[in-house]
């Protein structure tokens with residue numbers, strides 16, 4: 001049986017991409033099909049999580065029968081379409097478009113710590129060797145150095161009006177904290193009444209800085225570590241705060257934790273984070289961290305001790321309590337913030353060790 | 366949660382009760398915002414005019430602690446107006462008739478004066494919830510942190526059973542867990558009544574199983590809860606080990622807590638900071654923190670996920686499991702020869718039927734929701750799709766009880782407590798991460814402007830707030846987010862330790878403290 005979708009497209013319908021017939025699903029865009037088949041079609045205003053926008057037109061492809069190249073990110077496939085993704089004319093067209101975009105932009109090379117997508121623009125400029133001089137014109141956007149919030153850098157001189165921040169804020173975060181004013185070279189991304197982010201509906205979730213392809217919106221907390229030497233590495237883990245369990249990539253340079261980025265493929269969050277998960281990582285390498293075991297001395301104060309001495313003291317203390325009052329005098333409270341292995345060993349020491357069910361966790365408070 | 370987070374934008378009607386999700390579970394809340402933007406209806410029940418309430422189709426600002434009354438009345442309306450899903454109740458539940466008889470006595474007119482909301486709004490909410498094809502309930506501690514927390518949850522279950530809004534996409538009864546691994550701590554058996562995998566300790570079969578696995582004698586008797594243990598400190602409990610909990614700031618009735626911990630002969634605390642609680646210990650062990658620890662956690666939708674270390678431990682800090690195992694070994698206990706987190710987790714998978722199909726390598730991508738009974742099982746994103754574990758869903762004939770303490774001439778205001786977006790728990794982590802103070806320099810007491818004037822207070826000025834257990838000074842914030850007669854603050858700040866005041870009572874079954882309700886008196890600082 002042939003399955004039919006909304007528009008009645010046969011499930012075995014194909015489009016021809018660079019000479020190969022490939023099947024597609026109902027509603028798929030040309031860009032989605034191309035990227036599924038490893039075609040390196042450039043994009044700037046595209047974010048797979050957002051509704052297609054069609055602003056930058058870098059993703060243009062040649063479509064047989066169409067007079068002009070079409071934006072692949074907004075063109076839905078229909079059976080029999082014939083598409084070319086990499087002709088000389090298309091590549092030239094893309095380069096010209098890119099040069100136009102670059103001309104608005106003060107600085108192409110921005111630090112990787114700016115945000116997840118911050119290198120997209122630079123990567124394309126390198127790929128197309130786009131000449132920055134050709135369209136040197138007026139700059140768009142307006143820098144907001146006066147916004148003294150500690151998390152989000154707003155440098156609108158870098159803005160290329162791809163609207164990704166505005167769209168992610170509305171479509172993903174659902175906050176509509178930022179919007180677009182004016183058009184063309186005068187376009188600026190702004191908050192209601194053009195004020196500080198703090199005074200807007202912004203929740204400082206950071207999603208706009210992570211989707212910005214130029215570093216116009218950037219992660220101030222991470223950028224504070226721009227001078228830390230070393231290459232950037234990323235390690236996938238889970239946010240330490242609430243029970244949603246958002247996946248994050250820890251950004252490190254050597255031994256230093258320098259930032260957090262959302263995992264775009266995180267099963268619980270698909271690229272979203274909140275202000276805590278995004279920005280509250282500084283506690284890990286804070287000076288207040290406990291660095292050695294402490295043991296209470298005869299003077300009644302806690303003093304640093306070796307692991308051996310402290311472990312002996314801990315075990316002896318429990319032994320003493322049992323000798324004086326019996327094993328039922330012991331109790332353990334496991335953590336709702338430490339990993340499974342902590343809770344499992346805690347309950348095991350009480351049950352298998354002492355033969356007691358005197359164990360609980362902190363969910364009661 | 367019975368249903369996965371991915372279901373959150375799927376219900377036709379979303380019923381949020383006692384959950385300030387945009388602040389406490391912000392990323393989950395985006396699912397609700399998306400659903401509402403796409404046309405889903407939203408019912409919000411909360412004593413405070415929280416952000417979600419702004420988007421609600423029906424908003425019920427009930428008096429704190431009156432949830433059971435509201436839910437009984439909703440059940441009454443569903444029964445009276447013949448909105449019961451008969452196909453579902455016939456196939457999957459027992460006790461409907463008795464329950465319908467029971468709720469006849471609780472019409473909206475009865476609940477309205479208790480909940481302090483109009484009866485028509487209760488009817489509206491009931492109809493909306495019952496009539497939709499797919500309705501889903503979301504709740505947090507606003508339901509459980511009451512002396513009637515268990516009854517509240519049972520009352521919510523009753524609604525899902527009457528309507529059949531369970532076991533399908535976009536439905537269910539979904540508690541949002543507040544801490545990254547609070548679900549996991551329960552999964553692992555850190556509970557006085559359950560072994561790992563929620564296997565009851567008072568079942569001789571389980572006793573035999575664990576004696577066989579661990580090769581030691583284990584106890585058939587239920588353990589005591591933490592609340593009871595704290596009460597008995599210095600009487601029958603003399604030695605305690607606490608891992609990563611700032612008991613002194615997070616638990617109710619701070620003075621009692623402090624006294625309890627001080628009366629111990631031996632207190633061992635494992636933590637990443639020298640917290641207020643750690644300062645009372647005889648031995649403190651430095652644990653590796655998040656970003657330094659390999660391990661596993663389970664989120665609110667029962668998804669089992671890997672934690673990975675990215676940076677080396679600070680100083681001499683060690684993983685919790687290592688510390689506990691070392692203590693165990695020094696006590697001569699066997700079975701603690703673990704060499705890695707992986708060893709510990711794989712043992713858990715062997716002993717827990719919910720995790721039998723999992724192991725360290727299988728959870729690498731985090732795609733499994735427990736239960737995963739065997740290695741070929743795909744996991745269980747949605748519970749109760751084909752049936753309930755114990756056969757049929759059973760209705761509970763709940764009744765309404767007043768909170769442990771109610772307002773009176775001496776303590777005429779309701780205090781309710783919670784969290785804020787920018788701070789987490791006792792703020793030991795968020796407070797040390799730099800930047801949060803820009804948004805949240807300190808705590809304040811949210812109070813309706815009419816109350817501020819009536820009590821002779823001023824916005825931004827300190828006041829004294831007292832309960833029968835103690836008093837604290839805190840800055841007043843005039844806001845219509847609070848309803849007249851009810852004030853709110855968080856428990857995150859050590860300068861305003863609100864747990865000096867709370868602690869009026871506990872749920873008799875779970876011993877969850879009634880942190881959401883505490884009658885207080887508020888007066889100008891000078892007057893007291």
Ligand code: SF4
Pocket residue numbers: 152165168169173175176177178201202203204205206207208209
């Ligand atoms: S931080 Fe989040 S809420 Fe604020 S403007 Fe960016 S996307 Fe919107």
Ligand code: SF4
Pocket residue numbers: 239240241242243244245246269272273274275276277278389390391392393
């Ligand atoms: S990023 Fe925010 S919503 Fe996600 S797990 Fe962390 S605290 Fe929860």
Ligand code: FES
Pocket residue numbers: 042043044045046053054055056057058059060071072073074
């Ligand atoms: S990526 Fe298609 S128009 Fe920008």
